[in-house]
Amino acid sequence: MMNRETFTVDEARRKLEHYCAYRERCHKEVVAKLREMNMIPLAVDTIVVHLIENDFLNEERFARSFARGKFRIKKWGKKRIVRELQAREISAPNIREGLKEISEEDYLETFHEIAEKKWQQIKDTFPGGKKQAEALFRGRKKLSDYLLYRGWESHLVYEKINTLTS
Structure with a gap:
């Protein structure tokens, strides 16, 4: 359903000031919001410039916060x-x-903490007996998929898996 409500440039500017003040936003989100409000390209540009000049919109600050x-x-x-x-x-x-907002020490500490916690959860599902080797292989794959999907570097992931499963 299309939003048919129309806004003046001043109304849209005030609305977007509140939108940006609520939490950090990137330019893409702001432009999408303005288009959703049916603003013409010239008005979009004018409002975005106003938001940047008045420090409502700052991509470096957004990247740090994100x-x-x-x-x-x-x-x-x-x-x-x-x-x-x-x-x-x-x-x-x-x-x-x-x-730069992420210290190397915190980064590695968090990585080891979540890898060990997830490995413990996976290991608790292992069956006993002859299926142990197959379960270990599946468990290693599950852990690597989990960590890689969350954006951890592959060299960290594979080193940790070798440490946990050796």
């Missing part, structure tokens, strides 16, 4: 964070700045 949040809350690895930021059309320099 990286911090996804790492701390969702326990994503750097590769997943980078992929998600690229999908939001964030520039490479801003992505690099965002990743």
Whole structure:
């Protein structure tokens, strides 16, 4: 269903100021919101420039906040964070700045913690007897799929799997 409500540029600007003040937004989200409000391209550009000039919209700040949040809350690895930021059309320099929010010590500590926790969950489902070797192989695959999907680097994943299963 199409939104047929119309807004003046001032109304849209105020609405987007609140939208950006609520939480950090990227340019892509803001432009999509303005298009959803049926704003013409000139109005979209004008409002985006206003939001940037008045510091409602800042992609470096967005990248930093996004990286911090996804790492701390969702326990994503750097590769997943980078992929998600690229999908939001964030520039490479801003992505690099965002990743600086994650200390190497916290990163590795979190990686080891979630890998060990997940391995324990997987291991608890292993059957006994002759199926042990097959279950170990499946368990290693499950763990690697889990960690790789969440964006952890493959060299970390395979080193950890070898450590946990040897």
